Structure formats: structure tokens, C-alpha cells
Amino acid sequence: MRYFFAIEPNAQAKLNIDHWRNQYLPAFDHPVPVGNFHITTAFLGEVEQDKLEVICEHIDKQHLPAPFSLTLDQQGYWSKPKVYWLGCQNVPKGLLDLVKLTEKAGKIAKINLPKRPYIAHLTLARKCAFEPASALLAPEFTTPITELGLYESISGKSGVKYLKRFSWTLPNKR
Structure with missing residues (x-):
């Protein structure tokens, strides 16, 4: 089973992003469904059950950051994977x-993680044949982040679904 850690915009932010995508960008052949909007923190790939337990136990013992705000205010396109995305000009410390x-957590479970610089992004569309023109109205979506999730990626006839299997609430610190 394929897993990844991620955070999600709240429901209102997801709807606002989808509305903006539909109003200000060209129609995409392969838009990411609103229900799949997320920002990955670590892609784990194929994970066996015993390693999944190690990962969850490790996260359970950690001091998680306090809730924070995330602003998606940057548009981007990666030509090799043909992905159009929203990102953050200023990535929050949280x-x-x-x-x-x-x-x-992935390293403790002896999972080989991809070695590339982290770029916080929310994928809007996949399999873009060419880079779309930037939207006429720049994106600016701010959302509270209050939870970390561990998701399973499930491929099916109707596409990929991301199911949250575990979650950790970010603690309000005083």
C-alpha cells in the first residue's frame, strides 16, 4: 500500500481554490478532484504494516507544532511530471x-525517501500537455492547518483516491 503524510486546506479553502481554478485557468483534461487537495509533507511510497506501526508510534511520541496558517499564493508548473500547482511564497515554520x-518517521522505519528539496505545493492538475498561462487573478488562499494526516493512495477505475488512515491534531500551545 502506498502512503504519504500531508496537511489539508479546510473545506472552504478547497472550494475557493476550485472556484478560482474553474474561473481563472483554462479547463484541464486531468484536474485533481477537490477531495484530493493536500500538501504532502513526506511521500513514503509502499509501506508494509509493521513499518506503518513504527511510523505511527514515532509520530505519537513527538511534540507537534501548534496550528498555523498557510497561504497558497504562487502558481507553478513542472514540465517533467506535467503538473500544475499552487504553492507558498513563504512556507510557515510549522x-x-x-x-x-x-x-x-520514514527514516526510522527504514524507508528510502526521495532526496530532493522540499517544495510545498497543492497539485491542481496532472498530465498537462503544456504549461498553462498564469491566471489573470493571482491566487491567494489562506487556510488554518490544525492536523497532520497519514494517507493511503488507492488507484481505481475512476482515478486515485486518498484516504486518511491516521491523523494527529496539532496542539494549541500556551
Whole structure:
């Protein structure tokens, strides 16, 4: 089973992003469904059950960052995977802390994580034949982040679904 750690915009932000995508960008052949909107902190890939337990136990013992706000205000396109995305001009410290924590959990479980610089992004469309023109109205979506999730990626006839299998609430610190 394929797994990844991620955070999600709240429901209102997801709807606002979808509305903006439909109003200000060209129609995509392969848009990401709104229900799949997320920002990955660590992609784990194929994970056996025993390693999944190690990963969850590790996260359970960690001091998670306090809830934070995330602003998606940047558009981008990667030509090799043909992906159009929204990103952050300023990545919050809380997100970077979650990236470190989730990558460490993968390493403790002896999972070989991809070695590339972290770029916080939310994928809007896949299999883009060419880079779309930037939207006429720049994106600016701010959402509270209050939870870290561990998701399973399930491929089916109707596409990929991401199911949240475990979650951890970010603690309000005083």
C-alpha cells in the first residue's frame, strides 16, 4: 500500500481554490478532484504494516507544532511530471517542522525517501500537455492547518483516491 503524510486546506479553502481554478485557468483534461487537495509533507511510497506501526508510534511520541496558517499564493508548473500547482511564497515554520518530523518517521522505519528539496505545493492538475498561462487573478488562499494526516493512495477505475488512515491534531500551545 502506498502512503504519504500531508496537511489539508479546510473545506472552504478547497472550494475557493476550485472556484478560482474553474474561473481563472483554462479547463484541464486531468484536474485533481477537490477531495484530493493536500500538501504532502513526506511521500513514503509502499509501506508494509509493521513499518506503518513504527511510523505511527514515532509520530505519537513527538511534540507537534501548534496550528498555523498557510497561504497558497504562487502558481507553478513542472514540465517533467506535467503538473500544475499552487504553492507558498513563504512556507510557515510549522509546515517545515512537520516536514522534518514526517521525514524522520520514514527514516526510522527504514524507508528510502526521495532526496530532493522540499517544495510545498497543492497539485491542481496532472498530465498537462503544456504549461498553462498564469491566471489573470493571482491566487491567494489562506487556510488554518490544525492536523497532520497519514494517507493511503488507492488507484481505481475512476482515478486515485486518498484516504486518511491516521491523523494527529496539532496542539494549541500556551
